[in-house]
Amino acid sequence: MTGPTPEKVMQIITGGWASSILGAAARHGIFTALEGNPATAENVAKKTGISSRGAQALLDGLTGLGLLILSEGRYQNSPDASLFLVKGKPSYLGAMAEVFLEDLGTWQKLPDAAKTGLPSAPYSADVADNPFWHALVPAIAALSFPVAQMAAERLGIAKAGEVSWLDVGGGSGVWSAVWLGANKGANGTQLDWPNVNKIGRGFVTNFGVVDRFQTIDGDFHTTDFGSAKYDFGIYAHIAHQEAPADNLATFLKFRKALKPGGTLVVNDFILTNDRTGHPFAMMFAAQMLVVTKNGFTYRQSDYREWLGEAGFKSVDIVPTPTPSTLVFAS
Numbered sequence: 269m270t271g272p273t274p275e276k277v278m279q280i281i282t283g284g285w286a287s288s289i290l291g292a293a294a295r296h297g298i299f300t301a302l303e304g305n306p307a308t309a310e311n312v313a314k315k316t317g318i319s320s321r322g323a324q325a326l327l328d329g330l331t332g333l334g335l336l337i338l339s340e341g342r343y344q345n346s347p348d349a350s351l352f353l354v355k356g357k358p359s360y361l362g363a364m365a366e367v368f369l370e371d372l373g374t375w376q377k378l379p380d381a382a383k384t385g386l387p388s389a390p391y392s393a394d395v396a397d398n399p400f401w402h403a404l405v406p407a408i409a410a411l412s413f414p415v416a417q418m419a420a421e422r423l424g425i426a427k428a429g430e431v432s433w434l435d436v437g438g439g440s441g442v443w444s445a446v447w448l449g450a451n452k453g454a455n456g457t458q459l460d461w462p463n464v465n466k467i468g469r470g471f472v473t474n475f476g477v478v479d480r481f482q483t484i485d486g487d488f489h490t491t492d493f494g495s496a497k498y499d500f501g502i503y504a505h506i507a508h509q510e511a512p513a514d515n516l517a518t519f520l521k522f523r524k525a526l527k528p529g530g531t532l533v534v535n536d537f538i539l540t541n542d543r544t545g546h547p548f549a550m551m552f553a554a555q556m557l558v559v560t561k562n563g564f565t566y567r568q569s570d571y572r573e574w575l576g577e578a579g580f581k582s583v584d585i586v587p588t589p590t591p592s593t594l595v596f597a598s
């Protein structure tokens with residue numbers, strides 16, 4: 269009989285190494301250089317402009333992590349690396365790896381944040397137009413992309429006619445880019461900080477649909493959402509940074525802003541009522557601890573309670589192929 273081995277604990281202990289190797293490889297464009305062109309370590313060093321010693325260390329690490337395949341002295345991308353780590357693909361997660369590497373310093377202070385219950389990040393999420401968003405929102409767009417597509421399919425956006433929506437904290441504008449691409453008669457409005465909206469307009473322009481995309485600059489806590497104005501509301505990856513009372517207040521504003529029969533779509537890392545779920549969603553509570561004063565990973569029952577109190581009669585909770593969950597409230 270074999271007992272437990274140190275394998276799992278060692279894997280977790282070296283988790284920071286793994287994300288650093290990946291972030292560094294993304295920064296130096298190693299996967300992009302290798303796509304369709306298997307190469308030796310020396311070639312990779314030349315193509316990416318890094319030292320031979322550095323290239324060999326990163327290539328060894330990436331091969332150990334299963335992101336590269338080594339055959340006859342040449343390295344090539346694994347299928348995962350090819351799909352998610354080559355620049356220019358809509359599924360590109362390399363920018364997210366870079367942002368998370370930058371953020372590792374904040375995580376070093378997790379023991380302090382756990383002791384005090386206060387954020388250890390230099391910019392907490394409630395700082396207006398926080399520079400962290402400017403790096404984060406384009407980086408996470410690839411994760412939001414398939415979820416926005418899934419929500420569009422469920423709501424029949426493509427055949428919904430001249431509908432409109434308000435995307436609160438829309439960030440890169442990825443939801444509007446996907447929905448406007450699916451429906452040529454639709455109009456999307458995004459409420460976010462001024463500098464984030466600039467990034468959003470640039471992102472949506474790349475999809476050729478910016479003529480039907482409007483932005484409102486402001487703090488969503490203090491901005492009026494309007495009355496019976498929109499067919500859909502979108503609140504994606506925001507609820508986790510807020511205190512429960514603030515989510516309720518925002519859901520009340522959404523209910524008022526929606527036309528009768530309108531639907532609010534919430535997308536977030538959501539746990540079951542007994543606090544289990546996707547491992548990413550379960551670790552996310554610690555991320556909220558280090559970067560927010562009041563944020564958390566909330567349970568399905570929390571969303572049902574707030575949405576019910578805000579006047580939504582029907583709430584459907586649907587898993588997605590990503591760590592996040594979709595909630596449809598009407």
Ligand SMILES: C[S@@+](CC[C@H](N)C(=O)[O-])C[C@H]1O[C@@H](n2cnc3c(N)ncnc32)[C@H](O)[C@@H]1O
Nearest residue numbers: 401412437438439460461464486487488504505
């Ligand atoms: C995690 S990002 C989510 C972006 C996008 N919804 C998505 O799912 O890809 C959070 C977004 O909320 C915006 N945000 C956070 N607090 C805000 C506030 N008080 N007022 C306006 N926007 C805010 C940030 O600028 C950022 O774009």
